[in-house]
Amino acid sequence: MSDDLDPITPHAAVDYYLNTRQYELADETYESHQYRLDSFARWLTDEEKGDGEISNMNDVDLRTVHAYRVFKREENWPDEDPCNTVSMSGQVSTLRVFFERLADIKAVPSGFHERIRLPKVPDGEDVDDRVLDxxxxxxxxxxxxxxxxxxxxxxxxxxxxxxxxxxxxxxxxxxxxxxxxxxxxxxxxxxxxxxxxxxxxxxxxxxxxxxxxxxxxxxxxxxxxxxxxxxxxxxxxxxxxxxxxxxxxxxxxxxxxxxxxxxxxxxxxxxxxxxxxxxxxxxxxxxxxxxxxxHPIRAGSITAHRDAGTPREVVSDRGDVSEKILEKHYDQASKRQRMHRRRDFIPDDL
Structure with a gap:
């Protein structure tokens, strides 16, 4: 532990972070951060599941974060499935902003969050193609x-x-x-x-x-x-x-x-x-x-609107989602469905 750092327990650090973000984050984002960080604090203080009990955030280093990633990927808690690449990316992204805020109160070294690498998500894997039809x-x-x-x-x-x-x-x-x-x-x-x-x-x-x-x-x-x-x-x-x-x-x-x-x-x-x-x-x-x-219910709703002929810009405004994000993450139509949508807009003389 560095003499330049101020001690704080994992759970107190999570409380501090959540208090600072309470009015900055949308409800769903706040809850996802709370869920992920509670899991991390639980792991740090669990002698059996964790990498040895850690009661002070000053003692967290890159090896600690790596061990946690291995735990989430290979084992995870009994009531949770192991993380895939996409869910791991979300976990690590939250940890990065968490450590960035902790540096403000000298709980971790300045710039520590920048040394944590995000997992690379192959093209297409960050799209959930499961929707409610x-x-x-x-x-x-x-x-x-x-x-x-x-x-x-x-x-x-x-x-x-x-x-x-x-x-x-x-x-x-x-x-x-x-x-x-x-x-x-x-x-x-x-x-x-x-x-x-x-x-x-x-x-x-x-x-x-x-x-x-x-x-x-x-x-x-x-x-x-x-x-x-x-x-x-x-x-x-x-x-x-x-x-x-x-x-x-x-x-x-x-x-x-x-x-x-x-x-x-x-x-x-x-x-x-x-x-x-x-x-x-x-x-x-x-x-x-x-x-x-x-998420797949909302995606199904958006896809159903598009299949019914609702223009993309209308669905974008109605569902509060950019056309780019709509196309990539929410509109899960097949290539043939997209062809049928376009058919009525093709002039007969072209």
Missing amino acids: AERANVILDHLHTWEYATPHHVSFLLFWRTSCRLGGLRSLDVSDFDPDENALSFRHRPDEGTPLKNKLNSERDVSLKPHVAQVIQDYIEGPHRNDVTDDYGREPLITTRQGRPCTSTLRNWMYFWTQPCRLGEKCPEGRDPDECEARRHGYMSQCPVVFSP
Whole structure:
């Protein structure tokens, strides 16, 4: 340990970092950083899993970081799959910015983060090509319409699919953001009131809704399933729980829940017994091998809009995603699907 460094425990260092980034990061990004850094601090202080117990961040060096990368790649925690190249890149990126902030308080040497190399992701591997297709989404929505009509679960899945928004955007909506006269929703960046949008003011937009979708929202607001609650800032959240505005992890779990086939009364594609399947338990639903996380649901929504003929620039504005990122990460159409989309735009005389 260098005499020039000030001691701090791993968990205290994580708390410091998260406190400094709380109002800088979108909710989803903040939660992913918290999740990754909690894992790192847990590993540092675990005598069995870690590289020997480390109680002071001053003692972390490049060999420590390398050992952690090996652990995440080869073993990982019992409730997590080993990291592939893409997920490892995210882990290491977060560690780099973490160490950069720790250098400000002399917990690690200045410039230490620059010596940590990111894993190189081969072209194409950073694209998740697994999406929820429109047919499956409609099966889920039909079930919700029949059995969960105008509940928070129904409205959340419906808006997430129909507007292609992010979970942070869905969470940010207030009752006053719904305009029943125009059949529209307003997404607004309110960082000082706990609901920032990912791209800040650039994420602000108004999104139109089909009349039948707007009717579900109206029935939800006027019906018995919306909890009459306000948040800490006196605002009325559109999506509610009994405790108030849901956190993004709650919304994420709702997406996991309704993309499990067994929740719709269907047989498990993996042949599991629902009564014995651990992936049905709260906190373990993401371990279901056929479940969809929010990203492939959003990607499926965007792809469905493009397949329906919605121009790329419209989908870009509606879903708050640049056309370049949309093309690479979200629009998962096949080459033949893209050909069919272009066909109607080719003049007959050319």
